[in-house]
Amino acid sequence: KQEVTQIPAALSxxxxxxxxxNCSFTDSAIYNxxxxxxxxxxxxxxxxxxxxxxxEQTSGxxxxxxxxxxxxxTLYIAASQPGDSATYLCAVRIGSQGNLIFGKGTKLSVKP
Amino acid sequence: xxxxxxSPSNKVTEKGKDVELRCxxxxxxxxxYWYRQSLGQGLEFLIYFQxxxxxxxxxxxxxxxxxxxxxxxxxxxTIQRTQQEDSAVYLCASSLVGGAxxxxxxxxxxxxxxx
Numbered sequence: 001k002q003e004v005t006q007i008p009a010a011l012s013x014x015x016x017x018x019x020x021x022n023c024s025f026t027d028s029a030i031y032n033x034x035x036x037x038x039x040x041x042x043x044x045x046x047x048x049x050x051x052x053x054x055x056e057q058t059s060g061x062x063x064x065x066x067x068x069x070x071x072x073x074t075l076y077i078a079a080s081q082p083g084d085s086a087t088y089l090c091a092v093r094i095g096s097q098g099n100l101i102f103g104k105g106t107k108l109s110v111k112p
Numbered sequence: 113x114x115x116x117x118x119s120p121s122n123k124v125t126e127k128g129k130d131v132e133l134r135c136x137x138x139x140x141x142x143x144x145y146w147y148r149q150s151l152g153q154g155l156e157f158l159i160y161f162q163x164x165x166x167x168x169x170x171x172x173x174x175x176x177x178x179x180x181x182x183x184x185x186x187x188x189x190t191i192q193r194t195q196q197e198d199s200a201v202y203l204c205a206s207s208l209v210g211g212a213x214x215x216x217x218x219x220x221x222x223x224x225x226x227x
Contacts, residue, residue, distance in 0.1 A: 031213065032213065034215065034216075036218075041223075042220055042221075043116075043203060043218040043219050043220040043221050044203065044205075044218040045218075046215050046216070046217065046218075049215050051213065089155070091155075095168075096211060097160050097162070097167060097168055097210060097211065098143065098145070098160070098207065098210055098211050098213075098214065098216070099145060099157040099160050099168065099171070100145075100147075100155075100157065100216065101157070102147075102154055102155040102156075103154065104154040105154070
């Protein structure tokens with residue numbers, strides 16, 4: 001059974017720091033991996049989607065890497081801002097129909 | 113364009129009552145997914161629609177849960193005889209095409225509280 005783990009569960013950093021969020025999964029037979037952010041009381045916003053054949057994806061200050069063989073992904077956030085404060089979720093797809101298996105998230109707080 | 117919308121945004125119901133939750137996917141998206149987010153459980157998959165068909169209902173937690181999709185668009189998730197453990201945020205997502213390679217876009221969710 002595929003399990004997705006995110007470490008740390010919570011993280012607090014001062015504004016301007018670069019930071020890394022970690023995601024690991026137990027079964028390397030994934031189609032792709034997707035990072036989301038969730039703001040309190042809101043739905044999920046897709047940040048980056050990495051296909052299994054890719055090693056990384058970048059969007060603005062965000063960079064996500066994927067090492068499928070070791071079952072790991074990282075989300076790197078450069079020059080963090082208070083507006084980055086949210087819960088970050090990692091999810092993998094293992095079935096052809098596309099349903100996602102989620103980790104429990106990392107709650108990020110960026111202090112001004 | 114308009115994103116995924118869900119209604120109601122909040123629903124409080126008494127134990128034993130039936131509830132219906134609605135999802136309006138992005139126009140033109142053929143695939144639709146329901147997920148549930150419970151405290152301590154994280155996000156879990158409930159059901160997937162391709163068009164009006166639900167090839168995978170494996171995530172539905174009990175036979176009190178059912179869902180339908182009509183016209184390849186709106187979907188409703190129905191919970192009969194609600195229990196307190198059904199309290200959660202129910203999230204809907206849609207994607208252009210069903211399958212593993214396409215991004216899912218999520219709605220804001222319906223927060224269900226069973227008293």
